[in-house]
Amino acid sequence: MEHTYFITGFPGFIATKLLEALQNKYPSSQFYLLTLKQERKIAEQKLKDYGKNTVLLEGDITKEGLGLPDYLSREIAEKITHCIHLAALYDLTAAYSPSYSCNVIGTEHVIKFVKTCKNIRRFGYFSTAYVSGNEKGKIVEFSLSEPAGFRNYYEQTKNEAERIVRMNMDEMPITILRPGIIVGDSRTGQTIKFDGPYFMMQFLRRLSALPIPYIGRTASNIHLVPVDFIINASVFLLHDKRGESKTYHLLSPSSPKIHDAYTLICKELNDKKPSWHLPRTIADRMLSISFISKWLGVPRETLSYFSHEADYDTSQLVQDLEGTGITCPPFEEYVPVLVRYYKDNAADVSLKRY
Structure with a gap:
């Protein structure tokens, strides 16, 4: 047996992709996958494709002991060499209480469990680049800032959770991974949800017969990252000695300007260029009206990510x-693939997130 993994957040997109990559690279390894009761059927369906050497565990990170029987926790703790914590409440509109329960308390419970794993070689924690909140300017990888504010409780509670993880770096071998805005596979376009920049595509698709506007005027970058890069980088950094006790921004060192990304998507999707500017304040007021927001397919909460004036350093990653x-x-190399996948699957309601 090469490794024994304990992965939370299955059958989520990243957890599923990570499982596939780890099985390909370490085929003799054992996998324990923690899933919520309400997601068990979906998880079981996924394991028809990824079922080799896998054990599905029904549990809940918000509960003491991860909701697992004591005897089972003790049994698997003796075997685990790698714990990868992906489970989180990723909802930009969620209230503080459920966000705190899942993202902070849940992380505390996972760390408590990992401390019982005597053979642990690496604890991988998936944070987010946006733990920086409203902070502007250069955001470094090696520290965690205390920003003056956050755009939502997801950012705030992920910041609080990462702070707890960092406090344990002297006690266990930890790697913290901070992805940017995750998009589909750069080779196939495949994704399981149309959120983030896909809201931009939904907006442009709705307005395809009209003159297309830019939203606001900004020279900010948008920090998009394809899932295949996230997986490849994570698998390497979670096993190589270089990744121990480090934090990484999983981003492109050359993230595109929002203006350029928007123009490229518009060209691929509608074969036209934006021709006028819609002030950000007006766009914000429009999207605060529920039926307009729903019709355009863009939640108001996403607007701030398209004018975020932060520069995420990737020196350690590179x-x-x-x-x-x-x-x-x-x-610019993979945007045609993303747009093609979106066009081919735009009618699939299972992929929509708004």
């Missing part, structure tokens, strides 16, 4: 991936 062949492709 340095530690040097020589591996793992690089994030430029956005």
Whole structure:
């Protein structure tokens, strides 16, 4: 047996992709996958494709002991070499209480469990680049800021959770991963949800017969990252000695300007360029009206991510991936693939998130 993994957040998109990659790279390994009771049927269906050497555990990170029987926790704790914590409440509109319960209390419970794993070689924690909240300017990888504010409780509670993880870095081998805005596979476009930049596509699709506006005027970057890069980088950093006790921004070192990304998507989707500017304040007022927001397919809460004036440093990431062949492709290279997948699947309601 090569490794024994304990992965939370299955059957989520990243957890599923990560399982597939780990099975391919370490085929003799054992996998324990923690899933919520209400997601068990979906998880079981997924395991028809990824069922080799896998054990599905019904549990809940918000509960003491992860909702697992004591005897089972003790049994698997003796085997686990790698714990990868992905489970989180990713909802930009969620209230503080459920966000805190899942993202903070849940992380505390996972860490408590990992401390009982005597053979642990790595604890991988998936944070987010947006733990920086409203902070502007250069955001470094090696520290966690205390921003003056956050756009939502997701950011705030992920910041609180990462702070707890960092407090345990002297006690266990930890790697913290901070992805940006995750999009589909750069080779196939495949994703399981149309959120983030896909809201932009839904907006442009709705207005395809009209003159297309830019939203606001900004020179900010948008920090998009394809899921295949996230997986490839994570698998390497969670196993190589270089990744121990470090934090990484899983982003492109050359994230596109929002203006450029928007123009590229508009060209691929509608074969036209934006021709006028809609002030951000007016767009915000429009999207505060529920039926307009629903019709356009864009939740108001996403607007702030398209004018975020932060520069995420990736120096540590670039340095530690040097020589591996793992690089994030430029956005202009894979945007046609993303848009094609969106066009082909725009009618699939299971992919919609708003």
